[in-house]
Amino acid sequence: MASFEDYLIFFTAVNKQIILDEDNGELQIKTIYKPILQKVYDNILKATIIFLPHCEIAILQVFSAEPLLAKMLINDCYVPPTSSGFNYTNTVLGAIFAISGLPKIPGGIFEYFQKPMEELSGQLESNIWNGMENLHVQLHKIFLHLLKAGPEVKHKTLSWLGSCLEKNAGRCKLWNNEMSMLGFISDGFAINLSAVLLRLCQPFISNTDNPKLLKIDPTYCAVQIHNDEDSRERGVHLLKLNDSTMLLPVDDDSRENNKSLDKRPVAKGQFNFITECFYMTQKSLEIGFAQVQEKMTSINQELAIMQQTFVEAQQSGSATSEVMKHINDRMEGEMTKYLSMKAALLEPSTLYLLSQFQKATCVWLTQVVLDVNKDFQSSDLQSYCPNKFNVIEFPLPNIVPLTLKCIPEFILENIWRYLTLVRRFHSRSLEEPGFTLVSELLNTVLIFMTSNSRVRNPHLRARLAECLDCLLPHTDEDSSVTNSIGSYYREMLFLKHPHRKQIVYALLDVFVGIEMTGQSVEFEQKFNYRRPMYVVMDYLWKLEEHREVFKSLAKDAENNMEAASPPLFLRFINLLMNDAVFLLDEALTNMARLRQMQTAHESGQWANLSQRERAQNMSHLQNIGMTARFDNILGKETINTFKYLTSEIKSIFCHPTMVDRVAAMLNYFLCHLVGPKKKNFKVKDMKEYKFEPAEIVLNICMIYVHLGESENGEAFCLAVSKDGRSYNPQLFKQAEDVLARIGGASLIVGITNLSQKVSKLAIQQSNDEELLLTEAPENYLDPIMSTLMTDPVILPSSKINVDRSTIARHLLSDQTDPFNRSHLTMDMVITNTELKNQIDEWIRIKKCQK
Incomplete structure (x- = not known):
């Protein structure tokens, strides 16, 4: 049988002869070969991922390798600029990309995993993977040939790839759904495109010290291309990236007001193929992998709801067989989609290349950040590529390279999506490459988390914090035992990584940054961001070296309580307290509402309602239950964080700025959980709502004991006693009774001692208080708290006297004068020594009179 080379030699010779013999040789070649291409296209449309069109692909490989046929092939695939993104599927190259285990059109039928509840999916998944790998290898050969077929064919091939990506960028819009996606390529096409581009990247992503990585120019996305000739001369075929949201915003809104005023650096020279290939791959991951991953997450959530509905319908016994079948059919349909998408995303060879690509991306991003010695204001630089590999040292340089204004956010988002994907479905792909991959990932996460001077978007920084959670040692999802090698690398990441001591600071900075951005961050979204942060903090606290960093930050905060900018740890515990109060209060409120609704349902009150009203009530009950579950989980996390922090960090919680709030919070929740109101929160299936009052009581009591037995314990006990809202003499006796019933006997002695104090x-x-407050002159009282001031200060703008601890507490959340909203920091307040002396003398006289 003739080889590929034999066919290539034959067709090359034939075409040369046609050119020699005919006046219009190229037209003759087109006339001869056009029917072949049409037949190839028609046959490809009938192919599946299991039964690939091997003969047709072989023909296209010959076409792509022979210069005249390659030109004909790429010309035949031309898509007019006015066409929709989907029209790329109607070309012969696009038709091959569309071969997949997923539908060829949005909303189409999923051909595989039709009976997910009955058949074993492993073998089918393996068959799909074999087909995908084979397809990707053959497509890679075709495009490699096209890129080597001469300058004109290379330009047109890159234009085809770039235009396909640009025309299908709408797949990333938040509004996308099955109907709106009809104008774009399919999920399978997009994933296959990523796989081929990843293979084209192989020469420069294989090693982290590969000098080819430094040839990627960070200013590529800032270029504005006006026509095809401009694209050819500048080496930019992926258009409109200059409109992307960048890591740092363009100065003075110039992009919106006048594009000619864009102050971003842009290389003057021609961009190389490595740069183009890198950015095309990044964009393909955004429109392909990211969208399928998002759909999988959504389907997974829907399946959980359906499963719960199915179980509830079974238990109630009221659902008809038709209803049960309908729910089951819907579950099967969604599971078919889920398994098909999972197979498409997790093809092993592509996943391996994706790991290599993300590692290379991390190395490159790091070098861009460290490349601070360029003249970023120059308009004559031919390239902004990093000159050499620089060593990472913290603290990072104060100079922030302006090239970060040219790098799209989706590059960091792709790293986040990759980590969340492999953590959940294939952790081995993160571990098998060895320590280098996780080490480079951590470098990048730390560099961009540590300060908003390199990433302005608080949502993106929060996602980087989630990346830390993905890097924690976890049990291998594919077995019941821990993957020892993978766990070893992950453990070493937190024990031996050269920059591990930056993790705690970076984590707390992002935790605080979500709240302090001045931007709108929804409550639920904010807590979703913080949830993985609690997991990371809990892990770090158990490691002595990281625990010492927490303690060092706390000590620094105590020493700088009146700094112009509140210390990081002080802001952190202030927000932690805000979270605890909000979440636990909401949780208890919703548990009480659940109890009321369950009682009404069980007592038969709903029986008198119409079917529609009963359905509305049931839906309302489910919504309250979901909200309560969310609040209970996170509320428990915040209290748990307080518990372990106060085991070794105590004095800052007893500082005048904090102690009253800490005591009031603990009293309020203990009163609700051990007092007469505790019965209001008892519902059916408390585990379903993650309501664990016993654990919360144990943790709260531990916090009481930690702070009550500290060096500053008297200040804490005094604050507990001063809380007129929740404290009463019976509170700790009630707590002791509950502790005895829930396994907290070891805490009873500590609580008894605290109670006595x-x-x-x-x-x-x-x-x-009775003596002083009833007779105190009004100007001795704090105007906000109505308490006797002990350390009065003057606010410089409004000239009003307030107690130092009161204004310090206010400024943690709002750096303005509470009386006129002018800017205010702690270093601006003026100590009122004269008034303090007057108050002290008045107190002394009153006590003597008593």
């Missing part, structure tokens, strides 16, 4: 101080405090 608090009772003694409460009596003393009551006498003092």
Whole structure:
């Protein structure tokens, strides 16, 4: 049988002879070979991922390798600029890309995994993977031949790839759905396109020290291309990337006001193929992998709801067989989609290349950040590629390269999506490459998390914090035992990585940054961002070296309580307290509402309602239950964080700025959970709602003991006694009774001792308050808290006197004067020594009179 080379030699010779013999040789070649291409296209349309069109692909490989036929092939695939993205599927190359285990058109039929509840999916998945790998290898050969077929064919091939990506960028829009996706290529096409581009990247992503990586120019996406000739001369075939959201915004809104005023650096020279291939691959991942991954997540959530509905319908016994069959059919349909998408995303050879690509991306991003010695204001630089591999050192350079204004956010988002994908479905792909991959990932996460000077978007920085959670040692999802090698690499990441001591600071900075951006971050979204951060903090606290960083930050905060900018750890615990109060309060409110609705349902009150009203009530009950579950999970996490922090960090929680709030929070929740109101939160299936009051009580009592037994314990006990809202003499006795029932006997002695201290101080405090507050002159009272000031300060703008601890607490969340909203920081307040002396003398006289 003739080889590929034999066919190539034969067709090359034939075409040369046609050119020699005919006046219009190229037209004759087109006339001869056009029917062949049409037949190839028709046959490809009938192919499947299991039964690939091997003969047709072989013909296209010959076409792509012979210069005249390659030109004809790429010309035949031309798609007019006014066409939709889907029209790329109607070309012979596009038709091959569309071969997949997923539907060829949005909303089409999923051909595989039709009986997901009955058949074993492993063998089918393996067959699909074999087909995908074979297809990708053959497509890669075709495009490699086209790119080597001469300058004109290379230009047209890159234009085809770039235009396909640009015309299908709408797949990334938030509004996409099955109907709106009809104008774009299919999910399978997009994933196959990524796989081929990843293979084209292989020469420069194989090693982290590959000098070819430094040939990627960071200013590619800032270029504005006006026509085809411009595209050819500049080496830019992926258009409109200059409109992307960049890591750092363009100065003075110039992009919106006047594009000619765009102050971003742009290389003057021609961009190389490595740069183009890199950015095309990044864009393909955004329109392909990212969208399918998002759909999978959505389907997974829908399946969980359907499963719950199915179980509830079974248990109630009221659902008809038709209803049960309908639910089951829907579950099967969604599971078919889920398994098909999972197979498409996790093809092993592509996943391996994706790991290599993301590792290379991390190395390149790091070098761009460290490349600070260029003249970024120059308009004559031929290239902005990093000159050499620089060593990472923290703190990072104060200079932030302006090239970050040219790099789209989706490049970092692709790293985040990759980590969330492999963590959930294929953790081995993160571990098998060895320590280098996870090490480079951590470098990049730390560099861009540590400050908003390199990434302005708080949502993106929060996603980088989620990347830390993905890098924690986890049990291998594919077995019941821990993957020892993978766990070893992940553990070493937090024990031996050269920049591991930056992790705690970076994590807390992002935690605070979500709240302090001045941008709108929805409550639920904010807590979703913080949820993985609690997991990472919990892990870090158990490692002595990282625990010492927490303690060092706390000590620094205590030493700088009145700094112009509140210290990081102080802002962190202030927000942690805000979260705890909000979440636990919401959780208890919703648990009480659940109890009321369950009681009404069980007592027969719903029986008198119409079917529509009963359905509405049931839907309302489910929504409240979901909200309560969410609040319970995160509320428990915040209290748990307080528990372990206060085990070794105590004095800052007892500082005058914080202690009253800490005491009031603990009293409020303990009162609700051990007092007479505790029965209001008892519902059916408490585990379903993740409501674990016993654990919360244990943790709260531990916090009481931690702070009550500290060096500053008296200040804490005094604050507990002063809380008139929730504290009463029976509170700790009620807590002791509950502790005895829930396995907290070891805490009873500590709580008893605390109770005695608090009772003694409460009596003393009551006498003092009665004496002082009833007779205190109004100008001695804090205008915000209505308490006697002990350390009055003057606010420079409004000239009003307030207690130092009161204004310090206010400025943690809002750096303005509360009386006129002018800017205010702690270093601006003026100590009112004269008023303090007057108050102290007045107190002394009153106590003597008593």
